[in-house]
Amino acid sequence: MGNVQVILLTDVKKVGQRGSVVTVADGFAMNVLFPKKQAMPATSENLKRVEREAMAAKGKKDMDAALAKRALAEIDGKVIEIQARSNDAGVLFESVKVKHIHDALSKGFNISLPESAIRLAEPIKKTGTYSVSLSIQGANATISVLVA
Structure with missing residues (x-):
């Protein structure tokens, strides 16, 4: 009975996080981790491949952050209009809700932001103009939402 080093391909409870190199019992690796495709042997070739993938993922994340900042800068200070039915008192x-604002942003500015980027304290219940902040990956913007 020996131990073997493996690279985790998924998060494994009580073992480690995805991408980490851990030492486990060889039986556990052979009978559990390898058949379930949760790990692969920590050979020098596999370690280099995982490192390259991590670098590529970091580059993609940095590029996504740059695109998000550019998109928020483009819509900062803009006004979007949402048509909603109301009574005589407004x-x-x-x-x-956030979903409505998200849809209006997608249609009006052709921007795809996650709904979690829209910061709305509570749903809008009356007609009028409201200031809504957007925040994603450190970039911030404020838009005006005109509910008519």
Whole structure:
């Protein structure tokens, strides 16, 4: 019974995180980790491949952050209009939520941001103009939402 070093391909409870090199019992590696494709042997070739993949992922993440900052800079200070039905007092029949703002941004500015980037304290329940902040990967912007 010996131990073997493996590179984890997924997060494994009580063993380690994805991408980490850990030492486990050879039986555990052969009977559990390898058949479930949760790990691969930590050979020098595999270590180099994992390192290259990590560098590529970091580069992609940096590029995504740059694109997000550019997109937010483009829409900062802009106004989007959302049509909603309301009564005579201006109270909406259905409140405007993050989903509605997300859809309006996608249609109006052709920008694809995750809904989690939209910071709305509470749903909008009356007609009017509201300031909504957007934040993604350190970039911030503020837009005005006109609910009519």
